[in-house]
Amino acid sequence: MTAIIKHGGKQYKVQEGDILRLDYMGLEPKAKIEIKEVLAVENDGDLKVGTPYVDGAVVEAEVINEGRERKIIIYKKRRRKDSKLKRGFRRDFTRVRITKIA
Numbered sequence: 626m627t628a629i630i631k632h633g634g635k636q637y638k639v640q641e642g643d644i645l646r647l648d649y650m651g652l653e654p655k656a657k658i659e660i661k662e663v664l665a666v667e668n669d670g671d672l673k674v675g676t677p678y679v680d681g682a683v684v685e686a687e688v689i690n691e692g693r694e695r696k697i698i699i700y701k702k703r704r705r706k707d708s709k710l711k712r713g714f715r716r717d718f719t720r721v722r723i724t725k726i727a
Contacts, residue, residue, distance in 0.1 A: 626669075628726045630684050631662040639684060639723045649717035652688045658721065660684040666726065686721040693717055 627640050633648035652658065663682035665674045673679050693715045702709040 626726050627667045628663050628682065628684055629665040630660050631664055632660060636664065639726070641723055641726060643723045644689065645686075645721050645723070646694075646718040647721055648719070649691065650688075650719045652691070652719060654688055654690055656688045657724075658686050658688065660686065683727050684723060685725040685727070686723050689720040689722055691717070691719045 627638060629636055629638050631637075637645055637647075639645065650658070661678070661683055663675065663679045663684055664677065665672065666679050666682050667673075673682075675682070696713045696715050699712045699714060700710070
């Protein structure tokens, strides 16, 4: 059974047991979350597509941990202008394991 969920403006294709990095939610490890924004569910070749969400479909997940990704360097330089900008960015994330698709 697979599902396509929406979280934080992004879409993810998930199965039971998958591990995802979602946007930071500020939860404790082993906390349970329910994602109700399910766009599509596929079960043994039977595909249900929502308009925009599938009625009654829920994806349950368990929080593993939270952290920060590697730093991304943003560097902008304008030639012949003696103008440059260097900036770093680290995204906060919550790592979850999909436990059930219902």
